[in-house]
Amino acid sequence: xxxxxxxxxxxxxxxxxxxxxxxxxxSVREGLAALIESMDLPVRAFGSATEFLGAAxxxxxxxxxxxxDMPGMNGLDLQRExxxxxIPLPIIFLTGHGDIPMTxxxxxxxxxxxxxKPVQEDDLSAAIRQALETGRQVRSExxxxxxxxxxxxSLAPRERQVMRLVASGRLNKQIAYELGTSERTIKLYxxxxxxxxxxxxxxxxxxxxxxxxxx
Amino acid sequence: MKDEQLRQTGxxxxxxxxxxxxxxxxxxTNQDLIxxxxxxxxxxxxxxxxxxxxxxxxxxxEEVRYCLKHAIPGFEDHFEKRNIExxxxxEWYMTGDDLDLEKVTxxxxxxxxRALNGGYAxxxxxxxxxxxxxxxxxxxxxxxxxxxxxxxxxxxxALCTYPLxxxxxxxxLDVTRTHQFALARRNKQWEVVETSELKQxxxxxxxxxxxxxxxxxxxxxxxxAANEELRRQMEERQRAEEALRTSQAELAHVxxxxxxxxxxxxxxxxxxxxxxxxxxxxxxxxxxxxxAPPNVEKARGAVERIIRDSNRASEVIHDIRSxxxxxxxxxxxxxxxxxxxxxxALANGEMTRDQVELQTELAVGLPSVLGDRVQLQQVLLxxxxxxxxxxxxxxxRRLLMIRSEMRGPxxxxxxxxxxxxxxxxxxxAHLFDAFFTSKPQGxxxxxxxxxxxxxxxxxxxxxxxxxxxxxxxxxxxxxxxVKSENVDVATA
Numbered sequence: 001x002x003x004x005x006x007x008x009x010x011x012x013x014x015x016x017x018x019x020x021x022x023x024x025x026x027s028v029r030e031g032l033a034a035l036i037e038s039m040d041l042p043v044r045a046f047g048s049a050t051e052f053l054g055a056a057x058x059x060x061x062x063x064x065x066x067x068x069d070m071p072g073m074n075g076l077d078l079q080r081e082x083x084x085x086x087i088p089l090p091i092i093f094l095t096g097h098g099d100i101p102m103t104x105x106x107x108x109x110x111x112x113x114x115x116x117k118p119v120q121e122d123d124l125s126a127a128i129r130q131a132l133e134t135g136r137q138v139r140s141e142x143x144x145x146x147x148x149x150x151x152x153x154s155l156a157p158r159e160r161q162v163m164r165l166v167a168s169g170r171l172n173k174q175i176a177y178e179l180g181t182s183e184r185t186i187k188l189y190x191x192x193x194x195x196x197x198x199x200x201x202x203x204x205x206x207x208x209x210x211x212x213x214x215x
Numbered sequence: 216m217k218d219e220q221l222r223q224t225g226x227x228x229x230x231x232x233x234x235x236x237x238x239x240x241x242x243x244t245n246q247d248l249i250x251x252x253x254x255x256x257x258x259x260x261x262x263x264x265x266x267x268x269x270x271x272x273x274x275x276x277e278e279v280r281y282c283l284k285h286a287i288p289g290f291e292d293h294f295e296k297r298n299i300e301x302x303x304x305x306e307w308y309m310t311g312d313d314l315d316l317e318k319v320t321x322x323x324x325x326x327x328x329r330a331l332n333g334g335y336a337x338x339x340x341x342x343x344x345x346x347x348x349x350x351x352x353x354x355x356x357x358x359x360x361x362x363x364x365x366x367x368x369x370x371x372x373a374l375c376t377y378p379l380x381x382x383x384x385x386x387x388l389d390v391t392r393t394h395q396f397a398l399a400r401r402n403k404q405w406e407v408v409e410t411s412e413l414k415q416x417x418x419x420x421x422x423x424x425x426x427x428x429x430x431x432x433x434x435x436x437x438x439x440a441a442n443e444e445l446r447r448q449m450e451e452r453q454r455a456e457e458a459l460r461t462s463q464a465e466l467a468h469v470x471x472x473x474x475x476x477x478x479x480x481x482x483x484x485x486x487x488x489x490x491x492x493x494x495x496x497x498x499x500x501x502x503x504x505x506x507a508p509p510n511v512e513k514a515r516g517a518v519e520r521i522i523r524d525s526n527r528a529s530e531v532i533h534d535i536r537s538x539x540x541x542x543x544x545x546x547x548x549x550x551x552x553x554x555x556x557x558x559x560a561l562a563n564g565e566m567t568r569d570q571v572e573l574q575t576e577l578a579v580g581l582p583s584v585l586g587d588r589v590q591l592q593q594v595l596l597x598x599x600x601x602x603x604x605x606x607x608x609x610x611x612r613r614l615l616m617i618r619s620e621m622r623g624p625x626x627x628x629x630x631x632x633x634x635x636x637x638x639x640x641x642x643x644a645h646l647f648d649a650f651f652t653s654k655p656q657g658x659x660x661x662x663x664x665x666x667x668x669x670x671x672x673x674x675x676x677x678x679x680x681x682x683x684x685x686x687x688x689x690x691x692x693x694x695x696x697v698k699s700e701n702v703d704v705a706t707a
Contacts, residue, residue, distance in 0.1 A: 027492025038502030118491040
C-alpha cells in the first residue's frame with residue numbers, strides 16, 4: 001500500500017505534481033480518483049479531453065491517466081494535441097479488452113505506460129510512480145536547456161561564433177584564420193565563453209552546444 | 216470390300232466391280248476371249264442379270280453356245296428363258312454396211328428396259344468389235360465415250376473386247392481412253408491395266424478417303440478434347456460447389472462466432488467499467504480505513520460508489536437478459552431428421568477440412584416436434600461444432616455419429632457422439648454452467664445456452680458418459696410441446 005511519496009523531485013523542494021485523470025465513464029473516473037487520492041496524491045479529474053485542454057495547463061507537472069477510448073476527442077487525439085503543443089506530461093493509458101488497435105497506435109506515438117481495466121491498485125501505483133519519474137526527468141532536462149539557452153543568449157555575437165567553432169572541434173589557430181584574427185584574441189574569446197556558459201571543461205562546453213543544438 | 220453394289224465379274228484379275236463399270240479386254244485368240252467371257256456370263260447368270268453377248272467373226276453362235284453349255288451348268292435352261300442372248304455384233308451395230316449407233320443405243324435401251332421390267336438385277340453385256348471397219352473407228356470411239364458416261368448410273372456392266380492382232384497402237388490408246396480399265400492377256404495371265412482417269416479417280420477416292428479419315432480423326436480428337444473440356448468443367452464445377460459449400464459453412468460459423476464475439480466484447484466492456492469502479496473504490500476505501508485516524512467520511516463515499524457501480528453492473532446483465540427475452544417465441548413443426556441434414560450441410564466444410572467421418576442413424580418416420588427451428592438448429596450446430604473441435608487434436612480416427620430415435624412413445628432423442636478428447640470427469644459437473652469453458656477462446660456460453668433452449672422446449676440436454684473415447688451429448692424433446700410456453704433462453 002502506498003503510504004508516502006517515494007522518489008523526491010530531482011530539483012528538490014515541494015512539488016506541484018498532480019495526477020490528471022481523464023475518463024468519460026463516471027464509475028472509472030470516480031473510482032480511480034478516489035484511489036489516487038487515498039494514496040495521498042493530488043488528483044484532478046476530467047470527464048473529457050476537451051475539458052482537460054480547457055484548463056490550460058501548459059506549465060503543469062505530474063502525469064496524466066487517460067482513457068484511450070472516449071467519445072469525441074479520444075486518448076490518441078489528446079496525445080497528438082499534447083505532443084504538438086509541447087506539453088511534457090507523461091501519459092498513462094487506460095485500455096480495455098477491445099482497444100488493442102488503439103493501444104498499438106498509442107505505443108507508436110511514444111506512449112510507455114499502460115493500465116488495463118479493471119485496474120489493479122499495485123499496477124496503478126507503479127505506473128504513476130514511473131510516469132512521475134519520467135516527468136521529472138523531462139522537466140529537469142527542459143530546465144537545464146532553458147538555463148543554457150539564457151547563458152547562450154548572453155554571449156556576444158563573436159563569442160557565439162567562437163563557441164560554435166570550438167564545439168565543432170576546430171583548433172584556436174584554425175578559428176583565428178577563419179575569423180581573420182589572431183590566435184591570442186581567440187583564446188580571450190574562448191575564456192569568456194567558458195566563463196559565461198559556466199562550463200568547467202571543453203567537454204562540458206561541447207555537451208552544452210549539443211543540448212542547445214548550436215554545433 | 217464386299218458391298219451390295221458390287222457385281223462379280225467372274226474374271227479373277229478383275230474381281231468385283233460396281234454397276235456402271237465399262238471395261239475392255241484385248242484378246243490375241245478366240246480362246247482368250249472365250250476364257251474371259253464364259254466366267255463373266257456365268258457370274259451374270261448366277262446373279263440374275265440379263266446377259267447379252269454380241270459376238271463377232273470368226274466366232275459363231277453355235278460355237279459360243281457349245282462352249283457356254285459345257286462350262287455353265289443349266290445353261291440351256293437360261294438360254295431357253297432368254298436370260299442370256301447371243302447376238303451377232305455386225306447385225307447389232309450395223310444397218311447394211313453402215314455403223315448405226317442410234318440403232319445400237321436404242322437396242323441397248325430396249326435390253327435395259329427388258330432387264331428392269333423382267334425382274335433382273337441388271338444388264339451384263341459383252342461386245343466384240345472385230346467386225347468394226349476402220350473408217351468407223353472415230354465415230355465408234357465417240358460412241359464408247361458416251362457409253363462410258365451413260366453407263367455410270369445404270370445397273371449395267373459392259374465388257375468390250377478387241378482383237379489385239381488387228382489393233383494399231385493408236386487404236387489401243389483410243390480404247391484405253393474410252394474405258395475405265397483394260398484387261399490384257401499377257402504371259403497367259405489376265406492383267407488389269409488401269410486407265411489414267413481411273414487411277415486419278417482412285418487416287419482421288421484414296422485422297423478423299425484419307426481426307427475423310429483425317430477429318431474423322433480431327434473431329435474425333437476435337438470431340439475428345441471437348442469431352443475432356445467438359446469433364447474438366449464438370450470437375451471445376453464440382454470443386455466450385457465444394458468451395459461454395461465450404462464457404463457457406465464457414466460463413467455460418469464465422470457469423471455465429473462473430474455474433475458471439477461482438478456480444479462478448481460488448482458485455483466485457485459494459486461490465487468492466489463498473490467493475491473498475493468497484494475495485495478502485497474498494498481499494499481506496501481500505502486506504503482510508505487504514506489511516507490513523509481512519510477517514511470514515513471518505514470511506515463511506517467510496518462504499519456508496521461501490522454500491523452504485525454494482526447496481527450498474529447488474530443493470531447491464533439485466534439488459535442482456537431482456538435483450539434475449541425480446542426474441543419472439545416461434546413455434547412450428549420441426550422435422551428433426553431434416554434439421555440434422557441441414558445442420559450437417561452447414562458443418563460440412565469443417566468436417567471435410569478436419570477429415571471427420573460421419574455416421575448417421577436416423578430413425579425412419581420420426582414424428583416432428585413443435586419448436587423454434589432456428590434455436591434447435593443452434594443447439595445441433597453447437598453440439599456438432601463442439602464434437603468436431605474435440606477431435607481436432609487427436610491423431611486417430613475422427614468419427615462423428617448422429618442418431619435420432621424414439622425411446623418412448625412421446626419423445627424423440629437426438630444424440631451427437633464424437634471420438635475426440637472426451638470430458639474430464641472432474642469438469643463434467645460444470646459442463647452446462649455459464650462461462651465454463653475448456654477452450655482457450657471459448658466464451659463458456661454454448662452448452663449453457665443450448666441447455667436453456669432445450670429446457671424451454673420442454674426437453675432435456677445431457678452429457679451421457681459412454682464407454683470408449685470421446686463424448687456423447689443427447690437431447691430429448693417431447694413430440695407434443697405445450698404451445699403457450701415461451702422460449703426464454705436466459706432464464707429457463
